[in-house]
Amino acid sequence: MDLIDEAARKIESMEVRGAARIARFAAETLREYAKSVKTNFDEEMRRASERLMNTRPTAVSLFNAINYVMSYSGENDEEKRESLIRRAEEFIEWVDTAREKIGRTGAKRIVDGSTVMTHCNSSAALSVIKHAFDEGKDIRVIATESRPRHQGYLTTKELADYGIDVTLIVDSAVRYFMKEVDVVVVGADTITVNGALINKIGTSQIALAAKEARVPFMVAAETYKFSPKTLLGELVVIEERDAREVIGGDLLEHPNVTVRNPAFDVTPRDYIDLIITEIGAIPPEMAYIVIRDHLGYREFGGEEITLSPEHYD
Numbered sequence: 440m441d442l443i444d445e446a447a448r449k450i451e452s453m454e455v456r457g458a459a460r461i462a463r464f465a466a467e468t469l470r471e472y473a474k475s476v477k478t479n480f481d482e483e484m485r486r487a488s489e490r491l492m493n494t495r496p497t498a499v500s501l502f503n504a505i506n507y508v509m510s511y512s513g514e515n516d517e518e519k520r521e522s523l524i525r526r527a528e529e530f531i532e533w534v535d536t537a538r539e540k541i542g543r544t545g546a547k548r549i550v551d552g553s554t555v556m557t558h559c560n561s562s563a564a565l566s567v568i569k570h571a572f573d574e575g576k577d578i579r580v581i582a583t584e585s586r587p588r589h590q591g592y593l594t595t596k597e598l599a600d601y602g603i604d605v606t607l608i609v610d611s612a613v614r615y616f617m618k619e620v621d622v623v624v625v626g627a628d629t630i631t632v633n634g635a636l637i638n639k640i641g642t643s644q645i646a647l648a649a650k651e652a653r654v655p656f657m658v659a660a661e662t663y664k665f666s667p668k669t670l671l672g673e674l675v676v677i678e679e680r681d682a683r684e685v686i687g688g689d690l691l692e693h694p695n696v697t698v699r700n701p702a703f704d705v706t707p708r709d710y711i712d713l714i715i716t717e718i719g720a721i722p723p724e725m726a727y728i729v730i731r732d733h734l735g736y737r738e739f740g741g742e743e744i745t746l747s748p749e750h751y752d
């Protein structure tokens with residue numbers, strides 16, 4: 440289990456982060472682990488997948504990735520191993536091709552001369568922005584810092600290195616700058632059955648400011664970011680991380696001070712104009728259809744949810 444423990448640690452510490460990257464990494468890790476399992480394949484893989492599943496609770500991409508890979512079949516351990524490896528590779532391809540399609544579709548919504556605001560560091564949202572730039576559009580990006588982990592610095596560097604003009608702002612300056620913004624594009628950790636978005640803390644404030652200023656708010660999200668469990672009525676768990684990510688020193692020790700560090704927040708669907716997925720640009724109201732028809736859950740056997748391979752293309 441060393442490989443699994445090491446991978447789990449990387450996800451927990453956010454050395455590997457971003458909903459898509461986490462999902463892809465989990466699929467890769469399970470594939471590599473499967474190659475090394477000698478006996479008790481089912482039991483070993485089940486323990487490995489549980490360890491990975493418990494690393495970050497909010498991003499459903501991790502859950503969907505693990506479920507997809509673990510829906511292997513076969514008569515004996517060798518067949519099961521082959522099936523699991525095949526499914527892991529299918530999932531990885533899903534991740535890579537979806538981002539590309541999202542970029543192409545989303546770019547159409549960014550007109551020449553636009554200022555685009557983004558938050559945190561989303562590979563799907565950046566795919567949209569980069570595609571618009573590649574099409575020759577003259578665009579400028581306003582990127583938030585995204586405290587406390589400052590993923591906005593990654594965004595700023597990535598886009599600036601790509602040749603795009605980026606302005607970095609503190610999170611609390613979002614409303615101040617909103618009047619300069621033509622469109623907001625963010626990623627997603629999870630989309631619920633009622634079309635709500637769960638994304639990096641601060642996203643809902645940006646959506647609020649965008650609505651007030653009548654600036655379109657777009658979400659770039661692969662279909663594996665939609666949550667089948669919410670169809671069963673389950674609520675999404677919001678990960679609360681260590682307070683030391685926010686602040687160090689005396690304040691943390693003070694008996695009358697509590698420091699809270701939720702990593703995500705919820706943006707209701709009314710604030711979202713469009714969700715750009717690999718199957719098209721859809722209104723948030725269509726989340727139920729995506730979960731039902733495109734994640735293609737089979738039977739819910741108790742708590743078990745299985746993504747069906749026949750819906751993968």
Ligand SMILES: O=P(O)(O)OC[C@H]1O[C@H](OP(=O)(O)O)[C@H](O)[C@@H]1O
Pocket residue numbers: 456457458459460558559560561562563564590625626627628638639702
């Ligand atoms: O999958 P992609 O689009 O790359 O990222 C989606 C989201 O994942 C990230 O979470 P974290 O930084 O891992 O907590 C951010 O919230 C980002 O918007």
